[in-house]
Amino acid sequence: MYQTLLTTLADNIYIITINRPDKLNALNTTVIDELGSAIDEIYNNQEIKSAVLTGAGAKAFVAGADISGFSGLTKEQGMALAKKGQDIFFKIERSAKPIVAAVNGFALGGGCELAMACHFRICSDNAQFGQPEVNLGLLPGYGGTQRLTQLIGKGRSLEMLMSGNMLNAANALQYGLVNAVVSQEELLNKAKSILSVINSKAPLAIAKCIECANAAGQPNDEGYALEIKSFGDCFGTEDMKEGVAAFMEKRKPVFKSR
Numbered sequence: 212m213y214q215t216l217l218t219t220l221a222d223n224i225y226i227i228t229i230n231r232p233d234k235l236n237a238l239n240t241t242v243i244d245e246l247g248s249a250i251d252e253i254y255n256n257q258e259i260k261s262a263v264l265t266g267a268g269a270k271a272f273v274a275g276a277d278i279s280g281f282s283g284l285t286k287e288q289g290m291a292l293a294k295k296g297q298d299i300f301f302k303i304e305r306s307a308k309p310i311v312a313a314v315n316g317f318a319l320g321g322g323c324e325l326a327m328a329c330h331f332r333i334c335s336d337n338a339q340f341g342q343p344e345v346n347l348g349l350l351p352g353y354g355g356t357q358r359l360t361q362l363i364g365k366g367r368s369l370e371m372l373m374s375g376n377m378l379n380a381a382n383a384l385q386y387g388l389v390n391a392v393v394s395q396e397e398l399l400n401k402a403k404s405i406l407s408v409i410n411s412k413a414p415l416a417i418a419k420c421i422e423c424a425n426a427a428g429q430p431n432d433e434g435y436a437l438e439i440k441s442f443g444d445c446f447g448t449e450d451m452k453e454g455v456a457a458f459m460e461k462r463k464p465v466f467k468s469r
């Protein structure tokens with residue numbers, strides 16, 4: 212179905228594998244377009260409760276935007292490229308269903324930005340994170356200056372952005388860029404086991420957790436106001452009534468996303 216992605220759906224978990232291992236899964240326009248379609252699938256397919264993004268091969272998650280497409284671009288074309296990538300990465304970040312990055316090697320440039328647009332990240336012990344765009348006379352264009360700063364703080368972010376230095380898995384864990392480090396063999400199972408727990412919870416409440424967390428840091432306490440509204444909205448759901456009833460009756464809840 213896709214030229215540059217492999218997808219599977221089992222146990223309500225959709226796995227998207229970026230599949231250009233000979234180019235370290237670099238994001239060319241086909242990958243970006245196909246990623247957009249695969250994210251639409253997450254939004255629209257009722258069988259999908261959550262998703263994992265990973266890269267094919269043993270070496271890379273994604274080694275960046277495809278540099279071979281950069282030469283000869285004008286200012287305007289550069290802006291259009293960044294805008295298109297940002298729009299798709301926003302779609303990942305704003306998905307009502309959790310999307311986790313399973314980083315299995317290099318996550319550089321647009322690859323690090325892609326991982327950061329996901330709701331959280333786990334990685335294998337050979338992972339390397341970096342924003343090496345300064346080596347090309349560039350800076351990140353797919354949201355990296357913003358999300359890296361939010362995730363690891365301004366000082367650490369600016370050091371990475373300005374030096375182009377890579378972070379290994381242990382340092383990424385220490386910085387809070389990833390939630391867990393496992394072996395490459397264990398990586399997908401680790402992602403699936405975290406998501407199977409999340410998939411057993413009330414989907415409407417999960418969606419609101421994502422929406423409110425995305426609103427953190429907005430001015431004028433807007434995130435707090437959204438939390439109040441979301442909390443109230445949950446009282447109008449069947450799932451909240453089921454969750455509370457199940458607790459009182461000492462049984463497992465059965466959520467229906469209603």
Ligand code: COA
Binds near residue numbers: 234275276279
């Ligand atoms: N865009 C296009 N092609 C890329 C790429 C990218 N971002 N990253 C890797 N590739 C290609 C290489 O050109 C090479 O292709 P070739 O075999 O046709 O020559 C292939 O992937 C393998 O990469 P190679 O550089 O030979 O692997 P390595 O193990 O020696 O080095 C990296 C790995 C990740 C350190 C190195 O590939 C690299 O620095 N990549 C660019 C990272 C970057 O700057 N990303 C930000 C882009 S904005």
